[in-house]
Amino acid sequence: MQYRHMGKWGVRLSAIGVGSYLTIGFKLDEETSRATVRAAYDAGVNFFDTANAYNKGGAERMLGKILRDFPRSSFFLITKVFAEMGPGPNDRGLSAKHVFEQCHASLQRLGIDYIDLYMCHRPDPDTPLEETIRVMEDLARQGKILYWGVSEWSAAQMAEANCLARQIGARPIGVNQPRYNLLYRQPEEKVFPLTTTEGIGNVAFSPLAHGMLTGKYQPSKPAPPGTRAADDETNMVIKNLYWKEESRRKSQELVRIAREMGISPATLALAWCLRRTEVTSAIIGATKVSQIQENLKAVDVQIPADVLLKLDSVFPPPTASPAV
Numbered sequence: 001m002q003y004r005h006m007g008k009w010g011v012r013l014s015a016i017g018v019g020s021y022l023t024i025g026f027k028l029d030e031e032t033s034r035a036t037v038r039a040a041y042d043a044g045v046n047f048f049d050t051a052n053a054y055n056k057g058g059a060e061r062m063l064g065k066i067l068r069d070f071p072r073s074s075f076f077l078i079t080k081v082f083a084e085m086g087p088g089p090n091d092r093g094l095s096a097k098h099v100f101e102q103c104h105a106s107l108q109r110l111g112i113d114y115i116d117l118y119m120c121h122r123p124d125p126d127t128p129l130e131e132t133i134r135v136m137e138d139l140a141r142q143g144k145i146l147y148w149g150v151s152e153w154s155a156a157q158m159a160e161a162n163c164l165a166r167q168i169g170a171r172p173i174g175v176n177q178p179r180y181n182l183l184y185r186q187p188e189e190k191v192f193p194l195t196t197t198e199g200i201g202n203v204a205f206s207p208l209a210h211g212m213l214t215g216k217y218q219p220s221k222p223a224p225p226g227t228r229a230a231d232d233e234t235n236m237v238i239k240n241l242y243w244k245e246e247s248r249r250k251s252q253e254l255v256r257i258a259r260e261m262g263i264s265p266a267t268l269a270l271a272w273c274l275r276r277t278e279v280t281s282a283i284i285g286a287t288k289v290s291q292i293q294e295n296l297k298a299v300d301v302q303i304p305a306d307v308l309l310k311l312d313s314v315f316p317p318p319t320a321s322p323a324v
C-alpha cells in the first residue's frame with residue numbers, strides 16, 4: 001500500500017480508501033460488508049468513509065461495528081453532516097446546533113469516541129460560514145473530532161472558509177472530497193490549484209463513476225443484472241450522471257486502452273486519479289471482495305505518457321469540454 005499525506009497535514013492516508021454509500025449497511029449484508037472491509041484493511045487500507053445520511057445512519061452503524069475489530073489508531077474515519085436526518089427545521093444543514101447534535105449521534109452510531117475528520121457534506125447557504133467553522137473548532141477542542149473538511153464546495157467557498165478560519169484563530173480545512181473521475185474532470189480547473197495553495201488534501205469520490213469506468217456497461221445494452229445500474233434502489237445517481245450512450249462508448253475505449261496495458265479498466269481508471277499529486281486518496285465503493293482486490297492494484301500502476309495522451313483524447317480535460 002502507498003500512504004500519502006493529507007495535503008499539508010501530518011496524517012497519512014492509504015491511496016485507496018473504502019466508502020460505504022449504497023454498499024456497507026445497505027445493499028451488502030453484514031457478512032459481505034465485513035469481508036470487503038477486512039480484505040481492504042488486510043491489504044493496508046487505513047482510510048474509510050461514511051456519512052450520517054447513508055441509509056439514515058445504517059452505514060455508520062455497520063461500519064462502526066466492523067471497525068471495532070481493529071485498533072482505533074490503525075484507521076482514519078471520515079463521517080459527514082448536512083443532509084436531512086429528520087422532519088424538524090433544525091434536522092439538516094450546517095448550523096452549530098445540527099452539527100453539534102449530529103456529531104454526537106454519529107459517535108454513538110459508530111461506537112467510537114472521536115471522529116478523525118468531520119465533513120460538511122455540502123455547502124449550506126443558509127448558515128453563516130463563521131458559525132460552522134466555530135462549531136468545528138469547538139468540537140476539535142472538545143476532543144470529538146481531529147480535523148474538519150468539506151465536500152463539493154467550490155474553490156471560492158474553500159478560500160473564503162480558510163481566510164475566515166485564520167482570522168478567528170480556528171483550524172482551516174483539512175481535506176476536500178470532490179467527485180473526480182475520467183468522466184468528470186472539473187476539479188482540475190479551479191479546485192486542485194486552490195487546494196494546493198491552501199495545503200488541503202483531496203479524497204476523490206466516485207473514481208469509477210459508480211462502475212461506469214469498469215467496462216461492464218455497454219452502449220445500447222441494458223445494465224447487466226446484479227450491477228448498481230440495474231438496481232432501482234441504487235441506480236439513481238449513475239442513471240442521472242453517467243447513463244449516457246456517449247459515456248458507455250467512452251468506457252469501452254477505456255477497456256481497449258487498459259487491455260493494451262494488460263490491466264483492467266477499473267485499475268487504469270483509479271491509477272489515472274492517483275496520478276495527480278493533489279489527490280491524497282481515491283475512495284472506492286465495492287460490492288465484492290474481488291472488486292477490492294482488483295481496485296487495489298491501481299496503487300502500483302504508473303501510466304506512461306503516451307497512454308495519458310490517449311486518455312486525454314477520449315476523456316478531455318475540463319477546459320476542452322463541458323461537464324459530462
Ligand SMILES: NC(=O)c1ccc[n+]([C@@H]2O[C@H](COP(=O)([O-])OP(=O)(O)OC[C@H]3O[C@@H](n4cnc5c(N)ncnc54)[C@H](OP(=O)(O)O)[C@@H]3O)[C@@H](O)[C@H]2O)c1
Pocket residue numbers: 018019020021022023049050121151152177204205206207208209210211212214216226227228229266283284285286287288290291292294295
Ligand atoms: N461526498 C459525497 O457527496 C459522496 C458522494 C458519493 C460517494 N461518496 C463516497 O465515495 C465512496 C465511493 O463512491 P462510489 O460508490 O460512487 O464509487 P465508485 O468506486 O465510483 O463506484 C463503486 C461501484 O462500482 C462497482 N465496482 C467497483 N469496483 C468494481 C470493479 N473492479 N469491477 C466492476 N464493478 C466495480 C460496484 O458496484 P456494483 O458491483 O453494484 O455494480 C461499486 O459499488 C462512497 O462509498 C462514499 O463513501 C461521497
